[in-house]
Amino acid sequence: MSDAQFPQHGGSQAPQPGSPDPYQHATTAWPGGGSGGGTGTEERPAPRRRRTGLAAAVVATSLLVGGGAGLGGAALWDATHEDPASSASTQGPTTSTVSQTQAPAADGSVESVAQKVLPSVVKIDVTGSQGSASGSGIILTADGTILTNNHVVEMAEDGGSLKVSFDDGSSADAEILGTDPLTDTAVIKAQDVSDLTPATIGKSANLGVGEGVVAIGSPFGLDATVTSGIVSALNRPVNVGSDDQGNSTTYPAIQTDAAINPGNSGGPLVDMTGAVIGINSSIRTAASQSPYGSSSESGSIGLGFAIPIDEVMPIVDQMAQGETPTHARLGITVGNPQSGDDAGAVVREVTSGSTADKAGLASGSVITKIDDQRITDADSLVATIRSYRPGDSVTVTWTSNGEEQSADLVLDSDATSSTS
Structure with missing residues (x-):
């Protein structure tokens, strides 16, 4: 069986020096309903990214190298030299440029979807006794009710803390209203906020294979990231572990080739009208991983899985009202x-x-x-x-x-x- 992970950035502890990387432990799937005997699809919580100086430096270096290579050194030159306009008289004729305003986004385009949905997506930073991590969330109400994955916030359940960052750059503390390990969903509430932009909830039952979709979240901590693709398959059984009683976390996933990476967990998968039709929750990876460690943190290979929104909204409503979810x-x-x-x-x-x-x-x-x-x-x-x-x-x-x-x-x- 191939390994897979939750695509969240969240819920991981910081590694100890000389110890194997604890972020990418395999969680073996098994049949639900109590117990089972099958192997099934092996999906896993996406690796939860370490909040360390080294990790931040690696990300920063990757961005710098990528930018330099892609622009042929022009970006680096602009950053380290004087404004070329100051020496224009010695460089011969210059070409005048005309300022252009951005054209309105076409309805149904990825750009229009991003403009509509980005204000309704948050980054969630989690701190607990095991360390710190981050994931994504979907705004449900103007006063701060937010939907995310259980595996994003579970680290904060025992005395930890949550901080939510919004699209406008503001942030707020948050508390957990309810969690449901069996569907890997959770509802949190941002404190002392108002006038937020709730997401539009769509119908996952209306999806068709090949339909265009957009994923939004904070992969590798890069908030407000937009990726696009199609629905690759529907009703894909995805098993990402189990609860304390041995009942499996298994759902009929929406499979997509939209890039989903660590940190995307809890963010929305939306249709081309901008309506939420799924919660980005797990990814399949090609890396071989041991139960307690791994040599690398794998990213998207075009196999991402989202929880269909239709199946979980009744449970989300229960959690938002402080009730125990039922199945x-x-x-x-x-x-x-x-x-x-x-x-x-x-x-x-x-x-x-x-x-x-x-x-x-x-x-x-x-x-x-x-x-x-x-x-x-x-x-x-x-x-x-x-x-x-x-x-x-x-x-x-x-x-x-x-x-x-x-x-x-x-x-x-x-x-x-x-x-x-």
Whole structure:
């Protein structure tokens, strides 16, 4: 399996001298619903960038070298010599220039999207007992309610602090209103602010593969960065770890080739009208990484993943109101089929009295479809169920002893057992 990371800048501790880099530990994905046995897609929190002088120097050096190379030394010359206008009389004829004003951005262009969305995106700096880091966030209300990833702010949960930086250069302290590890979302509130520009929330259900999208955030701490691309795939099961109870953080991701890097986590993925259709949350990398260290901090290779906004807005509303988030459940634990077996999610255990138990699912059954969504493995099932809400009715199709069966059932809620 290839490694992947959360594309946030946030939630990492500073390394100790002589120790392996702790920012890029692999978090192995496993099927949700309690436990599981599959391997699935291995996604990870994007590496959380160190806030050290060395790291800052590396970024600054990279920018300088890149600028010098790209301009053939002209930028460096301008910075170290007198204004050439002062010696124009000795340099022969000069060419006059005409000042031009910037043309209005065309509707539907990346430029117009950036102008609309940038005021609604923030940089989040996090400080905790393990160090400091940063990520991105999406303004939801004019008085400072902000949506981001759980893995961006989790370092601040035990006595840490949050500072939010806005597009106009101002900043404010913030507090956590709620976190949900199962969907990797969190809601925070900036203090003593007003008249902010809330983002427009769109519909991820309306997306099509090939549609243009724009990502905005603070990759590597470079705030207000805009990248663009297309929707590469939809309903991609992405597993980035688990909560304290072993329930997996798996969601039906929007895959995009818009450049998403460490620091983008929690920022918006928007359509070409500027409406938020996803939360940038994880990236696939090509680097080989050990559980506790890595030789490099990998960036975008054109495989980024965003949490669909439709699936998480009910949970976001719960957190904003101070409620404990709830999630839909079948009442089973699942694993992947053995090599050579048909695709699907293999039922390992069924909770007595659960909706799955009442529908007749039993250990050994292989779930192949939820409504019209094909189920290929355990992560696929968990991601699909996470797109529903407790109380929703679904049609489950499965095979048992070679025979196909189906049943309509009402999804359970984890409200009585969830501590997230």
